[in-house]
Amino acid sequence: MSQSSVPLQHLVDKHAFLTLTDSRTLFPDHPGEGLPLLQVNSEHCRAVIALNGGQLMSFCPTGGKELLWVSPNCQFKPGASLRGGIPLCLPWFGPHPTDSTKPNHGIARTAPWQLSSASQNEDGVCTLVLRFEHQADERFAHNFSAQLTIILGTTAQLTLALSNHSADSFGASWVMHSYFAIEDITSARVLGLEGREYADKVAGGKYFTQSGPVTFAGEVDRVYEDIQLPVTIEGHRRIHIEGDNCPSVVVWNTGSALGGQIADIGPGNHSGYVCVERGACLGDSWRLAPGETRQASMVLIPE
DSSP states (O other): OOGGGSOHHHHHHTOTTEEEEEHHHHSTTSOSSOOEEEEEEOSSEEEEEETBTTEEEEEEETTSOOOBOBOTTOOOSTTOOOOBSBOEEBSOOSSOSSOTTSOTTBSGGGSBOEEEEEEEOTTOOEEEEEEEEEOOOSSOOSOEEEEEEEEESSSEEEEEEEEEOSSSOEEEOEEEOOEEEOSOGGGOEEESOTTOEEEEGGGTTEEEEOOSSBOOSSOEEEEEOSOOSOEEEESSSEEEEEEESOOEEEEEEOHHHHHHHSTTTOTTGGGGEEEEEEEEOGGGOEEEOTTOEEEEEEEEEEO
């Protein structure tokens, strides 16, 4: 029997650092009928992972503060887009490029993923491997798989491997849509993008040049391409976001007006998060040949 076919509870029971729990236990005040969740407890950190979407929901280094934000109105139900943590948007980011009836941000973020393996090394660092398989259908006409490797220590590393199992090449855009917890959006800044060109989705996709740090006086929705260096969130603390083969950086906050209109964010809740995302979209998007696998990593480093 392959490890990927081992029943989930049996695989979890093999590891003292790993627990199978649910959203009603860990997020008791949130709406929805509930979802199973994996909880990691080690000497280095605590973390929570939803198999719905293959989504890291929580990462808190030992003795530190929670890095990720989950909306108080996040709907924990099967097939939902979970508002918070690090959703995986693929094989397209944003609206579908040719068909507006298809779901925003692709099909993987609302699909069930499978825990393929789990391990802990001698230093106490934990590794979980999640996998998603797609058979060609009307939503996406190519066979592909996605594997997410999550390495949790004093930092969190997420490595995405995307494989084309079809006979034709296809284009793919993707983003690790990270929601970071902050105290107040009005005092947050994003450093490392100064002088870089960005597509401003609030302005209809027009391009501008970033002047100084990114700040948040209202709605911000920007895509920066060909970014090779880390970016940093600065507020009540600093969080560095490194990317390897993740050339796109998306910076997003709804602002008060739009956030209040989105049911799973809600009035006033926009103030508690900022999205700083790594991936490959717009001109950075990937094209995978038949049989090709491409890989990219994002690392979260709290100060």
